[in-house]
Amino acid sequence: MQGLSKTVAGARFERLSRLAERLTGQHLDSRKTFLAEVRLKPAMAMLGSETVDDLLERLEQGVSSNLVSYVADALTNGETWFFRERQALQTVIDHALKTEAGHTPRIWCTGAASGQESYSLAILSEEMRGEAGGIEILATDIGHRATRRAEAGIYTHFEIQKGLSAARMLAHFERVGDRNWQACERLRDRLAVRQHNLLDGPVRKEAFDIVLARHVLSDMSDRCRVTALQSLVRGLRPGGWLLTGAGEAIPGGHGLIRDGGLGPGFYRKQA
Numbered sequence: 001m002q003g004l005s006k007t008v009a010g011a012r013f014e015r016l017s018r019l020a021e022r023l024t025g026q027h028l029d030s031r032k033t034f035l036a037e038v039r040l041k042p043a044m045a046m047l048g049s050e051t052v053d054d055l056l057e058r059l060e061q062g063v064s065s066n067l068v069s070y071v072a073d074a075l076t077n078g079e080t081w082f083f084r085e086r087q088a089l090q091t092v093i094d095h096a097l098k099t100e101a102g103h104t105p106r107i108w109c110t111g112a113a114s115g116q117e118s119y120s121l122a123i124l125s126e127e128m129r130g131e132a133g134g135i136e137i138l139a140t141d142i143g144h145r146a147t148r149r150a151e152a153g154i155y156t157h158f159e160i161q162k163g164l165s166a167a168r169m170l171a172h173f174e175r176v177g178d179r180n181w182q183a184c185e186r187l188r189d190r191l192a193v194r195q196h197n198l199l200d201g202p203v204r205k206e207a208f209d210i211v212l213a214r215h216v217l218s219d220m221s222d223r224c225r226v227t228a229l230q231s232l233v234r235g236l237r238p239g240g241w242l243l244t245g246a247g248e249a250i251p252g253g254h255g256l257i258r259d260g261g262l263g264p265g266f267y268r269k270q271a
């Protein structure tokens, strides 16, 4: 009996895994199958499916792009925190502030999850340039819940403490209710947030001076990593920079040069 349920669980993992790769490019972590099934509830409610197997059957027949974003919330890893790999974020802002006069630097933060990385950039930009700011930051993610959370900028007490100093928390966030903190309106106004799948091409062509893709590509299948990388490169303006996460390797070519100029993880698009 136990053997049979193991087979059922294995077969379901295979189906979830195929779906995750097709819709998001990501490998599904087998240890998180149960969590994925719980997180599929909003998609089940949308389609009126009573069981995960019924939902899978429907999703295997075709998925609208709206539904992809709900399913993606369940199948991807959204782990993030404030000022993750902080030196690289500081370099992004230092470099953006050096761009020629009369040009507003544009940063595209892909796989932005619940927004901590983009708010960290917004905080650095404000601290260095004052409230005038002057850097455009676009945060995108495939997930519906992730993008709604990034837009709202609301974090639990546990999340707000992860990577953020008390001084920055008090300067840039306001208490909401007993347990949460919200990015102040001024900081939220510095970000634009959009839902976007990296497998669908760039959000805008040749528009960005710097594109961040940190901890997004490493869990993708080889084929999808190349597709996503092409989207990132097409989003960069010639001579612009791509930043990957610490220790992440990307396939060679695609018009990118590993140029040590800005430090580890940075690649420059050929001008």
Ligand SMILES: C[S@@+](CC[C@H](N)C(=O)[O-])C[C@H]1O[C@@H](n2cnc3c(N)ncnc32)[C@H](O)[C@@H]1O
Binding pocket: 023, 024, 025, 026, 072, 076, 077, 078, 079, 080, 081, 084, 110, 111, 112, 113, 114, 117, 140, 141, 142, 143, 146, 196, 197, 198, 199, 213, 214, 215, 216, 245
């Ligand atoms: C591990 S988080 C990384 C968050 C942040 N970049 C950081 O480094 O802290 C990865 C995020 O990538 C998003 N993601 C995964 N596949 C994607 C795709 N095909 N298109 C856009 N975003 C994707 C996930 O939804 C998740 O929120």
